[in-house]
Amino acid sequence: MGSGVRPAELLLWGLAGWTALGFAGVGLSRLRGEQLRVRRGIVWLAGVWAMYLVVLIGVSLVQKQKVVAVGQPQCFDNMCFTVTGVEEVKGFLIHDQRRLVRVTVRVTNRGRSAKSDGLMEAYLVDAQWRRWKESTGVNGVGLTAKVAAGDSVISQPVFKLAGDATGLKLVLTHGWKQSGVLVIGDSDSLLHRKTVVELGR
Numbered sequence: 523m524g525s526g527v528r529p530a531e532l533l534l535w536g537l538a539g540w541t542a543l544g545f546a547g548v549g550l551s552r553l554r555g556e557q558l559r560v561r562r563g564i565v566w567l568a569g570v571w572a573m574y575l576v577v578l579i580g581v582s583l584v585q586k587q588k589v590v591a592v593g594q595p596q597c598f599d600n601m602c603f604t605v606t607g608v609e610e611v612k613g614f615l616i617h618d619q620r621r622l623v624r625v626t627v628r629v630t631n632r633g634r635s636a637k638s639d640g641l642m643e644a645y646l647v648d649a650q651w652r653r654w655k656e657s658t659g660v661n662g663v664g665l666t667a668k669v670a671a672g673d674s675v676i677s678q679p680v681f682k683l684a685g686d687a688t689g690l691k692l693v694l695t696h697g698w699k700q701s702g703v704l705v706i707g708d709s710d711s712l713l714h715r716k717t718v719v720e721l722g723r
Contacts, residue, residue, distance in 0.1 A: 590720075
């Protein structure tokens, strides 16, 4: 997470490029019938990736969880998301003692062209680490909305929570179907504690 290309991302890209070259070499050796080189190549590839994953998981386990305050932006490349408020949604009939909470998020594009963050997801957790996804069909402007260069839009995701939920925190994430899962130190990386926004409720 952050703006610009980080060293950890460059490291992953470099490893990916090296892996591609390694597989090409293994394939060529196989075509030539050089079985010893094939085995050595596979062992090298597996060993380097094993070491990388050990470092990745180790960093994820030792790093403390980052806590962001309301009003403080979280930037993913040129797209920044700032929680500006939270409120209970009145006037909705909620059964089984649940309630609706609306979070106001300002989405800003710091880039030079119109852009959207199509991978962005949000969910709430409480003090017991129970988790609630965004309710569909309630929010007008989504977190993945396209934003003009240098402009901002307001998104208001709504969440249906248990009535006894307290200590609410918002998590913004790209999920696990993206390269950030393998970026060392990224909040979306494997086993890393997610960055949270404390909502004060």
